[in-house]
Amino acid sequence: MANETAATYDNYIQGEWKASEGGTQPSISPANRDEIVGLIPNSVKADLDAAAAAAKAAQRAWRKLAGSQRGALLFKAADIIESRMAEIGEAMTREMGKTLPEAKGETARGVAILRYYAGEGMRKVGDVIPSTDADAFMYTTRTPLGTVGVISPWNFPVAIPIWKIAPALIYGNTVVWKPATETAVTAAKVMQCFHDAGFPAGVLNMVIGSGSVIGQGIAEHADINGITFTGSNGVGKRVGQAALARGAKYQLEMGGKNPIIIAEDADLELAVDATISGGLKSTGQKCTATSRVIVVKGIYEAFKARLVEKVSELKVGDGLAGDTWLGPCANEAQMETVLSYVNKGIEEGAVLLHGGKRLESGELSRGFYVEPAIFDKVASNMAIAQEEIFGPVLALIEARDIDEAIELANDTEYGLSASIYTRDIGNVMSFVQDMEAGLVRVNAETAGVELQAPFGGM
Structure with a gap:
């Protein structure tokens, strides 16, 4: 040492x-x-x-x-x-x-x-x-x-x-x-x-x-x-x-498998930024981190393209470096867990759009770095859509409409936090009433909670 x-x-x-x-x-x-x-x-x-x-x-x-x-x-x-x-x-x-x-x-x-x-x-x-x-x-x-x-x-x-x-x-x-x-x-x-x-x-x-x-x-x-x-x-x-x-x-x-719903009328840039911030800050190692990204069909392709573009620009490195956006996994075991879920996603038929590899070039070779991963074509019953990964992995799931999006968001044993991006008050009310999560947020990322507010899941 x-x-x-x-x-x-x-x-x-x-x-x-x-x-x-x-x-x-x-x-x-x-x-x-x-x-x-x-x-x-x-x-x-x-x-x-x-x-x-x-x-x-x-x-x-x-x-x-x-x-x-x-x-x-x-x-x-x-x-x-x-x-x-x-x-x-x-x-x-x-x-x-x-x-x-x-x-x-x-x-x-x-x-x-x-x-x-x-x-x-x-x-x-x-x-x-x-x-x-x-x-x-x-x-x-x-x-x-x-x-x-x-x-x-x-x-x-x-x-x-x-x-x-x-x-x-x-x-x-x-x-x-x-x-x-x-x-x-x-x-x-x-x-x-x-x-x-x-x-x-x-x-x-x-x-x-x-x-x-x-x-x-x-x-x-x-x-x-x-x-x-x-x-x-x-x-x-x-x-x-x-x-x-x-x-x-x-x-x-305990854990979370937190969804963000992107409605067709969502502000695309804000929704992408919230997905990245909520899902990848702290290397995805938050119980409230965004893990499932449920996007309504009409905006799916545009959202996916912008998400991949922005994630590919993130700097991964030592957290003490001023230009680092994403640090390493907290330990080797956590890194191996993340990499194992990336492999599970591929084996189950999801399409890996970006990342998911251990980064080992130069100084990164001595740390536990994983390139943030984005999966496409994710089915709700896949392991990467059901099990807590606690790492920088985003699973994209396409929904026909808001009703199916909320149904998919509830399709998990977890119920900690959830968010929606929309301009439609009807979508907001349906989400707030029907979402089975202890913390629901509107036009805000899934991660984060006010210190003076109750905090817990369903």
Whole structure:
């Protein structure tokens, strides 16, 4: 490996950085497999037990603080993260590949989330209810669960965990956080910001390790009262089953196979741009990324030609380079998954119009780069139209009319986000009413969600 002097990052337990009994493992840059971004813990169950014990011990004092006191600490953490945006963004780009502007934008989103939830410390927590007894005073109040386990993914290593950690903390819970190993260096830099903000020892703990040991351990741990998970459907179901078996509360955010519908009256340029942005930014590694592009017959050929033309102009490269539009896949396994789906699409009879190859020329040979792929002649029952790829692959599907387009859009087990491009209010209303997705957007890309809005699928 190129950097033999890579820094070592530890777990964060009881307000201190602590090495794991399991030793370390390297975090590798997807842009250059020879670069070690840092050495990270390969934690064992004893590390998780220590973190859970610390969180449990800190619960009573933390929940007794006024909401405004907890909020003040969140505001301080937000300020520190904002001051270190360049450092955190660069670590994110080096560690998981998204472009530097995207990484900085995500970090800024984490700051906004912290400030939003910091304000929740001054919201009401219950109601006074009239009683049939004139001498009785009856009221409701919300109380913390206790300790919340946060299992977060590598695709948004700052925004997603903060989106889970901030509400847990402001409402008086303590937290045990397991970040993805692929982005553990980024997580450690965020964790340092919370430490520097002065959070009491044990309130927020971080344990870095495998999903099978630490992630499943959180789901099964008797001292962890609630779990919030973001990741794949298969892993999420196992987390939910483990939590259900012991009566713990759980929240699962899993996959998507998100459609964009292009009506005949759509603004062609805007629709193409939204398809590219929604489907290919972050190398398609978003749960809300556009995957299925359902185009009504009358505009299909024109849309297809413009889409291929624009995608062919995208610059693929290291996310730290200023002219890069599309970075590498986050790791080698993800790259191989994407390439395997490209092969499946060809085998099933779809026509590969553009891309779909591993890029290996020059400096790209040391990274996990895939040329963005566009498939034509895709049938709704093909694997590339039904299964989550989590990569830069767009599947074009032709529809006779809007009614068939909505029917095709609903023809999947997923139902996270969906969008439509049209000028017709009738099309809009049909789409909003009939689309089986938790998030529907009109004349906007499928990816992205407002931090203050509900987020979930059907």
